[in-house]
Every structure is written in C-alpha cells, then in structure tokens.
Amino acid sequence: MNKADIKKLLLDVKNGEIEVEAALEKIEDLPYKDLGFAKIDNHRELRVGYPEVIYCEGKTVEQVKNIIEFMLTKENNILATRANEKMYEAVKAVCPEAKYNPLGRTITFRMREEVLTDSYIAIVAAGTSDMPVVEEAAETAILLGNRVEKIMDVGVAGIHRLFSKIDIIRGAKVVIVVAGMEGALASVIGGLVDKPVIAVPTSVGYGANFGGLAALLSMLNSCASGITVVNIDNGFGAAYSASIINKL
Structure with a gap:
C-alpha cells in the first residue's frame, strides 16, 4: 500500500x-x-x-x-x-x-496504470549484444511510471552513429548508458550531456573483459564528470535510480 x-482507507473509515x-x-x-x-x-x-x-x-x-x-x-x-x-x-x-x-x-x-512522466529516461546501448540489460532496464523504468527512449548500437567502434541521436539523448532528464567490452561509451556520453549519467557495465566481451570487470573498472575510472556506475549487468538498479531522478 x-x-x-x-x-x-482512513477517509473511508472516517466517512x-x-x-x-x-x-x-x-x-x-x-x-x-x-x-x-x-x-x-x-x-x-x-x-x-x-x-x-x-x-x-x-x-x-x-x-x-x-x-x-x-x-x-x-x-x-x-x-x-x-x-x-x-x-x-x-x-x-x-x-x-x-x-x-x-x-x-x-x-x-500492471494492476494500476501509471501516468507516465512528461520527461523521459534515455537508455543508450553500445551494441546489440547489450540488449538483455537494456530490456531489463526499460521494463523496470516503464513499470515505475517513466517514459523511455531506447537508442541502440551506437558504441565507440562507430561513433558517428551516436551523433545522429545526440538530440534525443540530450533531451532526457537522466541517461542510462549500457556497454560491455571496454565500456568507453559512458565516458563519451558523459562529456556530451548536462544530465546525470548512470553507467551499466555488461558482461559482453572476450576473455580479458573478465565477465564485465574491465568495463566496470573503465566506467569507475571515467574522466568525465557526473557518471554514476552500477553493478555489472544491473539494468534494474540503473532504471530504479533513474526513475527516482526523473521524478524529482
């Protein structure tokens, strides 16, 4: 409740x-x-x-x-x-x-239909392989009553793909960045927006990625300001925090 x-309930009893x-x-x-x-x-x-x-x-x-x-x-x-x-x-x-x-x-x-926020959360993914984490984050954010914009497959290996979506990303109240491999996308976006960035390292990558540890450490050591990092593959945790920020 x-x-x-x-x-x-109290008013119903009173009345x-x-x-x-x-x-x-x-x-x-x-x-x-x-x-x-x-x-x-x-x-x-x-x-x-x-x-x-x-x-x-x-x-x-x-x-x-x-x-x-x-x-x-x-x-x-x-x-x-x-x-x-x-x-x-x-x-x-x-x-x-x-x-x-x-x-x-x-x-x-949905037992109760939530009125979605006017502002939105942008969920930005480096690669298609990161989609399971993106989907967990999106389902969480929407159920908690947020509008969501998903921007897929805009990682640093083809950085030009990111710039065509930059206006959508900058228009968000908070940005979730999902990336595996070396996790560099969070730093790139952190240097381009004036909104809170929540970085989610994923376990996507070859052996030296160490199941997401390499991306986690890269994000924790980001030189861009305003980046907060959640645990590896934790799309839920990122979306929960983003929802709180979006509704402030």
Whole structure:
C-alpha cells in the first residue's frame, strides 16, 4: 500500500464508507507477510515510493509463483527480474495477464496504470549484444511510471552513429548508458550531456573483459564528470535510480 491508499482507507473509515473491521483486514499484513520461505515487504511502497520487486534467480518456480500470487492480493504492480520461461508459465496460471520479456527476463503485470512522466529516461546501448540489460532496464523504468527512449548500437567502434541521436539523448532528464567490452561509451556520453549519467557495465566481451570487470573498472575510472556506475549487468538498479531522478 502507498500513502494515497492509506489516506483513502482512513477517509473511508472516517466517512463511514467502510467498517473498521474491514479496514483492519486490508492492513493486517503490514509491515510484512511471512510466507515461510520469504517475507513480503508490504510496507515498502509506503516507505520508499515503489513496491517490492522479485529477484527470481536462485528461487524455485513454485516460490516465484507463490510470491506473485500473494502480491496480487495487494493490488500492486508486479515486476519480477531474472525470470525464466518455466517461472512465467507458472505465474500465468495465477495471473493470465502477466507479460514476459524473454530478452530482458522480466515478468510484469500492471494492476494500476501509471501516468507516465512528461520527461523521459534515455537508455543508450553500445551494441546489440547489450540488449538483455537494456530490456531489463526499460521494463523496470516503464513499470515505475517513466517514459523511455531506447537508442541502440551506437558504441565507440562507430561513433558517428551516436551523433545522429545526440538530440534525443540530450533531451532526457537522466541517461542510462549500457556497454560491455571496454565500456568507453559512458565516458563519451558523459562529456556530451548536462544530465546525470548512470553507467551499466555488461558482461559482453572476450576473455580479458573478465565477465564485465574491465568495463566496470573503465566506467569507475571515467574522466568525465557526473557518471554514476552500477553493478555489472544491473539494468534494474540503473532504471530504479533513474526513475527516482526523473521524478524529482
């Protein structure tokens, strides 16, 4: 439940539109619900503005299904990351309207339609191989109520491709830059825009890329100012932070 939900519930009780006992039932699972294998944080949206997100990797299919089944009772939008096809098939049994992005490995369901922001987040990818991280970031940002512009395959190996999209990038309120290999694109964009840049190193690259470590270190050592770096392949984390910035 968010602050608006709590306020409406209290007003409904005050105005006699709902009985006290019925109102208690609506909040009895605050601050969390213990499912035995997981404690669902029903208080999170009230504290931080966004409901809990389900990280699926390492969980069983049944656990993911049970978590989502309970969260649906709270009328929250659902976002599950790092989900596989088997998890999605199980979730569809309890939520037929759920959507799966196989490239971004996300399961989403909109219980409430968010009014998208007028400003937008630009997600800029160095290469097509970075698309799984881009899709995770895009699904996250959109579900959290942001407009998104995706600019694909504009890495430094063909830097001229970037300049044809620079106006779109500069028009964003915050820019997410996704890049593997040596991760140089974040520095390039950081030197061209006056907006916050969130850099996401990806695990794309040959052996000396060390699974994204080379790109991570390049981004952390960027000579361009205003660049913040998240963990390797963490499109979700980048989009979550970008959403907070975009809504300030």
